[in-house]
Amino acid sequence: METATTGRIHSWDLSTGVDGPGTRFVLFVSGCPLRCLYCANPDTWHLRDGRQATVDEVMTEIEKYRRFVSVAGGGVTLTGGEPLLQSAFTGALLRRCKEAGLHTALDTSGLLGARATDELLADTDLVLLDIKAFDIATYRKLTGGALAPSLTFATRLDRLGIPVWIRYVLVPGWTDDPAAVDGLGAFLAGLGNVDRVDVLPFHKLGASKYDALGIPFPLRDNPVPEPATTERVREQFRAHGLAAH
Numbered sequence: 001m002e003t004a005t006t007g008r009i010h011s012w013d014l015s016t017g018v019d020g021p022g023t024r025f026v027l028f029v030s031g032c033p034l035r036c037l038y039c040a041n042p043d044t045w046h047l048r049d050g051r052q053a054t055v056d057e058v059m060t061e062i063e064k065y066r067r068f069v070s071v072a073g074g075g076v077t078l079t080g081g082e083p084l085l086q087s088a089f090t091g092a093l094l095r096r097c098k099e100a101g102l103h104t105a106l107d108t109s110g111l112l113g114a115r116a117t118d119e120l121l122a123d124t125d126l127v128l129l130d131i132k133a134f135d136i137a138t139y140r141k142l143t144g145g146a147l148a149p150s151l152t153f154a155t156r157l158d159r160l161g162i163p164v165w166i167r168y169v170l171v172p173g174w175t176d177d178p179a180a181v182d183g184l185g186a187f188l189a190g191l192g193n194v195d196r197v198d199v200l201p202f203h204k205l206g207a208s209k210y211d212a213l214g215i216p217f218p219l220r221d222n223p224v225p226e227p228a229t230t231e232r233v234r235e236q237f238r239a240h241g242l243a244a245h
Contacts, residue, residue: 007089008050010043010081012061014069018198020105020126020165022074025065027058027093029078031085034109035144036132037218038171040206044081055092059100066100075103075125084112091120098123107167111145113153118160127157130167133175134184142174151187158191165195170225170233171202181233185240196243199234201225 010028019026028041030050043049062076069075076097083090083106090106097104107128108116121127131150133139139147157164166188170176188194202224210217237244 019077023072077105079107087115094123110150110153189240
């Protein structure tokens, strides 16, 4: 049973620039309701695969790096998996990080956005919102989930005035359709809280994890995007007045 003080985590790492501003302590929380065909972290899918940890234990680890990440203009990012699958634990961690004076970021698909209480979001300085596709049928085939909750969550974040970085994984044959990209660009341009859009080229760096787990990597034979395609998609977002990287 989920409690506010205990959760299941996969691992943690330090990163710069890709998981929010500055150098960040990135905590990978276990468990995810989606099965994205391009997922690079299949080892985070199941709660049972993580190790149990208390909020105090995680904060003790974060404290070792608090000065370093603060001086580097960073903070703490909760990712996964899907942090909102363990929303009470995630909320408690965000609260403790805010009390410690750390910038907080939440990386989420938005599928479980309804689980994010206003109190949890009040302790979140930045949301990294992964919008997997903008065509409803494509989203379902690509992730096994529904698009609508992510868009509803995006609208709610705008209403609350919480800054958002959009993450969009560019997968040839799946998320590179110009009309769908324009549709997403128009939707995002209608929000007032989108600071940037990160177009992330699909890669196969997680293939070895699938091999180790003995499960097939669905997009093993799918091509990676050409640089020209990646730039074209970024330009489409820029055409809507969005800062695309």
